[in-house]
Amino acid sequence: MTSGTDFKFQISNFKLTPSQRKAVFHKEGPLLVLAGPGSGKTRVITCRIAALIDSGIKPYNICAITFTNKAADEMRQRAVALGVSGGAHISTFHSLCVRILRQYADRAGIKANFSVYDEADQSKCIKQAVKDCELDATNFPPARMLEYISKLKNMLIDVDFFKAQADEFRTEKIAKIYSHYQRILTEHNALDFDDLLMKTAFLLESYPDVCCELGNRFKFLLIDEYQDTNHAQYRIAKALVSQHNNICATGDPDQSIYRWRGADLRNILDFEQDWPDAIIVKLEENFRSKPEILGVADKLIAENKNRKPKKLIAIKPPVGKVVLTQFEDETEEAQAVAQQVKELTDEGASLKDIAVFYRVNAMSRVLEEAFIQNKIPYQIVRGVEFYNRKEIKDLLAYLKILVNPSDDIALLRIINTPSRGIGKTTIDRVRAYAARHSISFFEALKKAKNIDSLSKGVQAKLGAFINMQERFKKDISGKVAPLAERVFVKSGLSEFLRCAGEEDAIENVNELINSAAQYDQQTQTPTLLDYIQQISLFSDVDRYDTSSERVALMTLHAAKGLEFENVFIVGLEEGLLPHEKSNTDDQEDLEEERRLFFVGITRAKVGLYISYARYRTIRGQMLRGSPSPFLFELGSMAAFAPGQLVRHESFGLGRVEEFIDMGENSVVVVKFENGQTKSLMLKYADLSKVNI
DNA sequence: CATAGCCGCCTTTTT
DNA sequence: GGCGGCTATG
Numbered sequence: 001m002t003s004g005t006d007f008k009f010q011i012s013n014f015k016l017t018p019s020q021r022k023a024v025f026h027k028e029g030p031l032l033v034l035a036g037p038g039s040g041k042t043r044v045i046t047c048r049i050a051a052l053i054d055s056g057i058k059p060y061n062i063c064a065i066t067f068t069n070k071a072a073d074e075m076r077q078r079a080v081a082l083g084v085s086g087g088a089h090i091s092t093f094h095s096l097c098v099r100i101l102r103q104y105a106d107r108a109g110i111k112a113n114f115s116v117y118d119e120a121d122q123s124k125c126i127k128q129a130v131k132d133c134e135l136d137a138t139n140f141p142p143a144r145m146l147e148y149i150s151k152l153k154n155m156l157i158d159v160d161f162f163k164a165q166a167d168e169f170r171t172e173k174i175a176k177i178y179s180h181y182q183r184i185l186t187e188h189n190a191l192d193f194d195d196l197l198m199k200t201a202f203l204l205e206s207y208p209d210v211c212c213e214l215g216n217r218f219k220f221l222l223i224d225e226y227q228d229t230n231h232a233q234y235r236i237a238k239a240l241v242s243q244h245n246n247i248c249a250t251g252d253p254d255q256s257i258y259r260w261r262g263a264d265l266r267n268i269l270d271f272e273q274d275w276p277d278a279i280i281v282k283l284e285e286n287f288r289s290k291p292e293i294l295g296v297a298d299k300l301i302a303e304n305k306n307r308k309p310k311k312l313i314a315i316k317p318p319v320g321k322v323v324l325t326q327f328e329d330e331t332e333e334a335q336a337v338a339q340q341v342k343e344l345t346d347e348g349a350s351l352k353d354i355a356v357f358y359r360v361n362a363m364s365r366v367l368e369e370a371f372i373q374n375k376i377p378y379q380i381v382r383g384v385e386f387y388n389r390k391e392i393k394d395l396l397a398y399l400k401i402l403v404n405p406s407d408d409i410a411l412l413r414i415i416n417t418p419s420r421g422i423g424k425t426t427i428d429r430v431r432a433y434a435a436r437h438s439i440s441f442f443e444a445l446k447k448a449k450n451i452d453s454l455s456k457g458v459q460a461k462l463g464a465f466i467n468m469q470e471r472f473k474k475d476i477s478g479k480v481a482p483l484a485e486r487v488f489v490k491s492g493l494s495e496f497l498r499c500a501g502e503e504d505a506i507e508n509v510n511e512l513i514n515s516a517a518q519y520d521q522q523t524q525t526p527t528l529l530d531y532i533q534q535i536s537l538f539s540d541v542d543r544y545d546t547s548s549e550r551v552a553l554m555t556l557h558a559a560k561g562l563e564f565e566n567v568f569i570v571g572l573e574e575g576l577l578p579h580e581k582s583n584t585d586d587q588e589d590l591e592e593e594r595r596l597f598f599v600g601i602t603r604a605k606v607g608l609y610i611s612y613a614r615y616r617t618i619r620g621q622m623l624r625g626s627p628s629p630f631l632f633e634l635g636s637m638a639a640f641a642p643g644q645l646v647r648h649e650s651f652g653l654g655r656v657e658e659f660i661d662m663g664e665n666s667v668v669v670v671k672f673e674n675g676q677t678k679s680l681m682l683k684y685a686d687l688s689k690v691n692i
Numbered sequence: 693c694a695t696a697g698c699c700g701c702c703t704t705t706t707t
Numbered sequence: 708g709g710c711g712g713c714t715a716t717g
Contacts, residue, residue, distance in 0.1 A: 068707075094707055119706085143702085193707055261706065360704055362708085416693095423693045537707065557705045581704055596705080619703070620708055 009050035009083040014043065023281040024048045026248070027055065030241075030275035032226075032268075033250040036312055037297070037602035038288025038563065041250055045222060046078040048248065049088055052220055059087030063218035063240075066092055067225040069538055071561055075224075089218065093233050094537045097196040100203070102533070104210050108203045113529055115190040115400055115407040116536035120388070122146055122192050124409055129180035135173060149178050153194035154230040154262035156201055187440070189406040193537075197232035204239035215243040225561070226251035226271075230262035238274070245275060254301050254310065257557060257596050259588065269308075285313045286602075288563055290320020293608050297601045299635040304591045321607045324631065324639060326688040329615040329622075330363070330571070334370035337568050340609060341376055341551055344566055351377060353565035355552040357600045359577045363570065364553050371551065381544045381554035387535075391497060391505040392512055396535070398487045401469065402476055403529045405442040412441075418496035421461050429453045430462070480531045481517035488513070556600045567604035569597070572612040573625035597630050610634075614686070627683065632666060639666060639682070646670060646687045651678065 016024060020040060023033045024047045035041035045064065053059055066072040072090050080086065089096070098116065105112035117125065126142045126149075133140075152162055159179045166175040185192065191199065204211045221241050223229065226249035229237070241247040251268050259265070272278050286294055291314035298312045327333040341354055356367055364380050371378040386392060394417055397410035405411070416422045433451045434444035448454060448462035472487055488494045488509060497505045519534075520526045544552070552564070556577075571577060578593035601608060612627050631639075644656040646668075654672035666682045680687065 092707065196707090257705075258707090260704080362703065365708095419694070421693070425693080539706070555705060579704055 007050075008054050011047050011050050011054070011082070014047060016044075016047070017283075017285060019281055019283050019285075020044050020047075022279075023248075023283070024051050026279060026281070028244070028246055030245050030271075030278040031248040032271045032275075032278050032280045033248065033283060034268075034280065034310075035250055035252055035283040036286060036310060037252065037255065037599075038286040039283035040287055041224075041283060042075070042078070042561075044283070045224060045248075045250060046075060046082055046084075048222065049079055050082045050084050053084055053088075057220060059084065060089075061217065061219040062088040062222070063096070063220065064088060064090045064222040065096060065224065066090065067228060067561070068092060069095070070544060071224065092537065093229070093236070094193060094196050095534060097200040097236070098533050098537070100200050100214065101191070101196065102529075104203055104207070107207050107210060108199050110191065110199065111189050111404075113189065113404045114533075115188065115404045115410065116196065116533055117185065117188075117190045117192045117409070118387075118536060120393075121190070121409045125184045125188075125190075126177070126181050128184055129177050132180045132184075133173065133176045135177065140173065140177060145174065145177050145181075148174060149181060150192075150194050151262055152178065153192075153198045154232050156198055156232055156235060158198065158202075187406065188408050189404050190409075194232070197230070197236065201232050201235045201239070204236060211239050211242065214240055219244060220246045220248070222248045222250070224250050225255075227253050227256040227265060227268045228258040228263040229267050231264050231267075232262075234264065234267045245277075247275065253307065254304070254595055255560065255599050255602075257560065257592060257599055259592050260582075282310075284311045285315050287315050288605055289314070289602060290316050290606055291318055292320040292322050293601065293604050293606075296322050296608070296634045297598055300594060300601065300630060300633050301598045303633045304594055305587065306591055316605075320605075322634075323607075323609045324634070325609070325611045326627070326686075327611055327613045329613050330366045330617060331370075333570055333611050333613045334366040335374075336611070337367065337570065337609070338370040338374040338376055340568070341371075342374065344607070349565060351549045351551050352547065354568075355554065355559065355562070355564040355566075355603065356568040356570060357554060357556045357559050357603070358570050359556060359579055359596075361555060363576075367553055367570070371553075377548075377550040378553055379545065379548065379550045381552055381558050386508070386511075386543060387538060389505070389508055391493070391502070391509050394493060395484065395488055395491075395509055395512065396532070398472070398491055398493075399484060399528060399532055401442070402472055402487075403532050405469075406440050408441050414491070415465065418492045420465065420492075422458070422465065426454065426458050426462070476528055478526070479517075479520040480526055480528055481513055481520050483528060484513050484516050556596045559603050560599055563603050563605060565605045566607035566609070567600065568609045568611070569600045570611050571616070572597075572610055572628040572631055573616065574628055575625065576616070577628050577630065594630060594633075597628075632683075639668075648672070648680075648685065648687055651676065654678075 011024065023031065023044050033041065033044065049062055049064060052062060064075060066075055069092055072092060075090050076086070079088065101108050101110060102112045123142060123146065126146050130137055130140050130142055130145065159182050162178060163175045166172045185195070204214070218240055221237060223237060237247060249268065249271060253265055253268055256263060256265050272280065294312045294314045325336065327336060337356060344354060345351060358364065361382055368378065368380065394414055397413040400407050400410040412427065415427070429451060430444045430448070431441060434441050445462055445466055448459045468490065475483060516531060519531050523530070577597060578590055582589040582593050612631070613625060615622055616625050646654050646656060648654060651672045652674065654670040656668055657671050657677065658669040660667040667679050668682055668685065668687065669677065669679050671677045
């Protein structure tokens with residue numbers, strides 16, 4: 001039926017398996033694609049978009065949701081490569097929500113020019129909220145409060161609802177903090193990440209006409225990484241497809257690693273109950289990894305109790321390589337990684353096909369040093385490093401105020417940056433005036449002349465600042481990059497950085513302006529508002545350059561969705577993976593850590609190098625570590641296979657004769673150089689592998 | 693009002 | 708070990 005010679009798009013060029021074909025050519029109604037790692041899921045989704053368009057659906061009526069902006073970018077590119085000219089909406093959930101909320105701002109009860117607050121902004125607001133409630137920051141730690149509120153919002157529990165429920169001392173206080181926090185955000189005309197989802201869900205559920213309009217616009221909804229959606233996202237999806245049920249969700253429960261952020265596995269596990277006529281397609285064949293690597297992954301993930309068993313079917317022929325190595329400390333480990341990378345490149349491997357994964361960002365430092373020492377090009381893929389830079393935040397703050405003058409966080413950030421003689425006392429006086437007259441801080445600034453407590457000199461300085469803002473505002477419409485450039489110069493930021501000799505900072509700003517230029521080019525009608533709102537959702541992961549000849553260093557979380565020829569996973573120690581902060585008594589938490597390791601392993605195509613160190617410096621303290629319990633779950637394949645050369649502290653060099661797999665109590669039989677043969681318990685033996 | 697320096701806080705993962 | 712916030716000093 002699908003001999004496929006008359007496709008408008010290039011789908012016929014792909015060899016698709018029967019299952020993939022079933023998913024690609026599924027027409028209407030709910031579809032769940034349970035896709036194991038390396039099963040060609042991304043390709044299936046893009047082919048499906050092309051197939052839908054081929055069958056007469058307008059691109060405009062398709063909405064695809066990805067987990068990161070980077071993934072959205074790639075999907076767009078892939079679609080173009082397939083011959084799909086564009087027009088389909090492809091973005092993250094958060095980006096989609098920004099667009100919807102802007103369009104229906106009045107009914108969502110917000111203003112369209114809202115700011116999107118990031119973690120640092122949120123932190124300032126919550127601290128203020130705790131203070132306003134006259135509560136102690138030790139008993140109500142701001143970070144914990146944010147976490148709590150985030151969870152509430154993800155569950156679509158708003159202030160009023162939570163207040164009504166709060167019936168004990170602590171929850172009552174938290175309700176109060178929640179309420180104050182929300183009030184501060186409203187005053188600033190700002191939404192946090194979770195608000196974007198919550199407000200959209202409420203909008204869709206309270207206004208059937210809006211829901212209907214969007215349902216008609218997006219006749220087909222595709223959601224990738226469905227295992228990591230939270231309850232708010234689920235409700236949004238449910239509302240968006242309520243008229244036609246054309247939902248296609250893809251994901252893998254074994255790769256769910258964002259439970260801590262509110263991801264709810266039930267979304268994917270209960271898909272069939274939510275959409276009873278759903279077609280389920282399983283993609284179990286793995287086109288990515290060598291069987292040796294899959295074997296290890298399979299053994300590990302089988303230890304998870306709360307899971308539907310699933311096959312991992314290796315398609316690639318052997319031989320892949322799985323190596324487990326013990327090191328003395330993290331420096332030795334990092335050096336060995338660098339050495340191994342060199343060997344791989346000597347054998348012809350490409351640096352961009354090599355990655356190093358770790359559990360926490362702090363572990364990147366040693367690796368970085370080793371790579372620098374060994375002159376190996378690398379790039380660190382980190383959360384928000386770039387967007388957290390002072391100079392970037394400063395320039396963005398200037399731009400944010402132009403869009404949303406109520407954004408006090410942005411305003412206070414730059415009112416005296418670079419210094420223009422407006423200090424704390426002045427700010428307090430303006431603030432007091434604003435409070436007395438119930439106007440915003442920005443409005444108060446405009447009326448500086450009426451504030452008696454301010455000297456003439458200070459009033460003039462404030463006047464100059466406001467005038468500058470007004471001048472910027474005159475050419476706010478049109479392209480973003482030229483405006484950003486102008487603001488950078490005229491604000492004095494540029495001059496300030498030059499005088500301070502901050503050349504790197506200027507470089508960074510230039511990169512930002514370049515990205516704005518790129519935005520101008522790619523967008524039909526670029527506006528500063530849209531740019532600012534979208535960029536607030538960007539992270540460094542989105543800046544990861546997959547094409548540059550550098551080794552990629554990243555956390556296991558950031559590794560999701562990627563693949564490499566050779567993968568290093570370092571720091572396989574108790575307390576680090578599984579991380580001590582994950583509650584190891586809690587089976588769910590432990591299983592998520594295991595899935596995290598699973599995700600890391602299954603990124604590797606050919607070579608997988610796992611390591612742990614006997615000693616590791618954590619927070620400046622050298623601590624003795626023990627191998628991660630997960631290592632004993634990998635089976636003999638990753639362990640000390642017969643023939644493996646090993647070294648023992650007192651017995652010296654030896655060769656493994658036999659490996660008796662007993663999980664954590666595994667025993668290795670080693671014949672040593674001195675003629676002795678010993679049976680050693682792996683966990684006590686302190687054997688290290690010697691690789692030749 | 694600006695700046696330097698110090699103290700105390702946190703450090704799992706991120707849209 | 709790193710950053711934000713506070714304080715003391717110029």
